[in-house]
Amino acid sequence: MGVPPGNRPTVPRDWFQGVPERYVAGADTRGRQEGRPYPRSQQVIHEISGLDRRGFMVQTTTVDTIGQFVDQTVMIRGWLYSKRSSGKVRFLLIRDGTGTIQAVVVKNEVSPATFALTDTLTQESSLVVSGNVHADARSPGGYELQVSEITVVQVAEDYPITPKEHGPAFLLDHRHLWLRSAKQHAILRIRSQVIEAAREFLNREGFILFDAPILTPAACEGTTTLFETDYFYNEKAYLSQSGQLYAEAGAMAFGKVYTLGPTFRAEKSKTRRHLTEFWMLEPEAAFAELEDILSLAEQLVSHLVHSVLTHKSEELKILGRERSKLESVLSPFPRIRYDDALDLLRQNGIDHEWGEDFGTAEDTLISELFDRPVMITHYPLQTKAFYMKSDSDKPELALCVDVLAPEGYGEIIGGSQREDDYNKLVERLTQHDLPREPFEWYLDLRRYGSVPHSGFGLGIERTVAWICGIRHLREAIPFPRMLQRIYP
Numbered sequence: 001m002g003v004p005p006g007n008r009p010t011v012p013r014d015w016f017q018g019v020p021e022r023y024v025a026g027a028d029t030r031g032r033q034e035g036r037p038y039p040r041s042q043q044v045i046h047e048i049s050g051l052d053r054r055g056f057m058v059q060t061t062t063v064d065t066i067g068q069f070v071d072q073t074v075m076i077r078g079w080l081y082s083k084r085s086s087g088k089v090r091f092l093l094i095r096d097g098t099g100t101i102q103a104v105v106v107k108n109e110v111s112p113a114t115f116a117l118t119d120t121l122t123q124e125s126s127l128v129v130s131g132n133v134h135a136d137a138r139s140p141g142g143y144e145l146q147v148s149e150i151t152v153v154q155v156a157e158d159y160p161i162t163p164k165e166h167g168p169a170f171l172l173d174h175r176h177l178w179l180r181s182a183k184q185h186a187i188l189r190i191r192s193q194v195i196e197a198a199r200e201f202l203n204r205e206g207f208i209l210f211d212a213p214i215l216t217p218a219a220c221e222g223t224t225t226l227f228e229t230d231y232f233y234n235e236k237a238y239l240s241q242s243g244q245l246y247a248e249a250g251a252m253a254f255g256k257v258y259t260l261g262p263t264f265r266a267e268k269s270k271t272r273r274h275l276t277e278f279w280m281l282e283p284e285a286a287f288a289e290l291e292d293i294l295s296l297a298e299q300l301v302s303h304l305v306h307s308v309l310t311h312k313s314e315e316l317k318i319l320g321r322e323r324s325k326l327e328s329v330l331s332p333f334p335r336i337r338y339d340d341a342l343d344l345l346r347q348n349g350i351d352h353e354w355g356e357d358f359g360t361a362e363d364t365l366i367s368e369l370f371d372r373p374v375m376i377t378h379y380p381l382q383t384k385a386f387y388m389k390s391d392s393d394k395p396e397l398a399l400c401v402d403v404l405a406p407e408g409y410g411e412i413i414g415g416s417q418r419e420d421d422y423n424k425l426v427e428r429l430t431q432h433d434l435p436r437e438p439f440e441w442y443l444d445l446r447r448y449g450s451v452p453h454s455g456f457g458l459g460i461e462r463t464v465a466w467i468c469g470i471r472h473l474r475e476a477i478p479f480p481r482m483l484q485r486i487y488p
């Protein structure tokens with residue numbers, strides 16, 4: 001390139017963010033470190049720098065903020081999503097993680113070498129492109145780049161994911177690359193927004209983040225789905241099914257806390273609604289009864305949905321998600337007692353026996369009857385976890401709630417008021433056949449200043465799948481773990 005080394009202005013280091021070290025510090029014009037061999041399969045065609053070919057500094061930017069640079073020359077770093085050519089023009093669709101932009105390469109406006117380069121570029125080749133930003137209402141993001149220069153970081157090998165149809169097994173085997181596709185990208189950006197909005201909401205409501213351990217000595221949600229580990233001396237340890245028991249200790253210490261982290265269920269079922277590793281958000285509050293967490297749940301869920309509607313319109317559009325289906329998610333949500341839900345099921349052709357928990361069929365039917373999430377409360381105590389408090393009016397019922405998302409998505413939240421009486425809790429442990437020693441610390445919470453307290457767990461992937469309108473939970477997490485999937 002044109003500028004003699006002595007005349008070069010210094011280029012700020014952060015211009016190189018994300019560019020491998022070998023292309024930056026001390027590398028020669030072909031990306032070689034002094035005395036090192038040329039990196040294998042790396043074809044560095046031009047040097048990367050913050051300069052254009054005349055030696056002027058060029059601002060590096062990202063696709064999402066490129067609108068600030070209309071009629072200016074900028075540099076974009078990313079990957080080639082697709083390309084097409086038409087006579088003396090090449091159209092490169094470049095994605096940089098924040099969005100995609102069309103870069104237009106016109107034969108007479110770039111050097112012959114740069115123009116020739118475009119024909120060697122393969123899908124997902126990494127590159128740095130400088131050009132002038134044009135506002136163009138016809139292009140997807142509203143802007144286009146008139147290319148003046150291209151720097152190739154690597155010419156990619158044949159990319160396995162092509163625009164043709166691939167089966168789910170193939171795509172899951174290539175999940176590490178599939179993440180780059182527009183649909184997956186949109187889902188995971190929405191996931192990020194959901195988590196950000198949840199934190200924002202709970203912080204505003206006075207909850208503090210309280211991280212629960214993953215390795216635990218006891219079962220929280222029954223012993224049938226426990227993941228056992230064999231490591232601790234003379235003791236069994238399990239991967240956490242829920243952070244709740246620890247969140248209860250947190251609530252007694254801080255008043256209002258929430259946990260957010262991975263949880264594990266050795267589910268032997270292969271449904272589209274179950275993962276073996278999933279993320280759960282679990283608020284827990286002292287001096288709170290069932291009523292209090294019903295309001296908290298409906299406010300939280302509406303906040304999540306409206307935050308996605310506000311900040312992730314583009315992503316919802318990519319997914320073809322009907323906005324009106326989400327716009328109707330406003331509190332209050334319908335509240336139905338289990339007994340009344342049985343009537344509702346009967347009217348719709350499902351005869352469900354009292355005392356049994358609802359399964360997928362029941363959840364799906366009920367959730368299809370409403371345009372917003374519905375809260376089912378007061379399930380039979382016998383079907384629910386050992387820690388739930390029973391209703392003082394009807395001791396056979398639990399003070400609990402399941403929140404079912406509409407359109408047949410089913411349960412996204414499970415929660416309850418907790419048993420705060422020491423003796424009753426001891427009795428419940430026995431009824432559930434649970435050993436006492438691993439729960440001694442938990443019983444302490446009922447010995448030292450026990451108060452009414454309540455909380456719930458919101459499944460992140462279930463919520464994201466519903467908001468995105470996707471069928472299967474496996475696309476709602478970067479790397480899904482299921483009964484038959486541990487790779488990649």
Ligand code: 4AD
Nearest residue numbers: 242244274275278282412413414415456457459462
């Ligand atoms: O209803 P669950 O089992 O409730 C609990 O774990 C309580 N300890 C939570 C609490 O009160 N703090 O699970 C809560 C939510 C479900 O409503 C669902 O959204 C999600 O976690 N969930 C799963 N998501 C994906 N795959 C699975 N196998 C899931 N199991 C539960």
Ligand code: MG
Nearest residue numbers: 402411413414
């Ligand atoms: Mg549940």
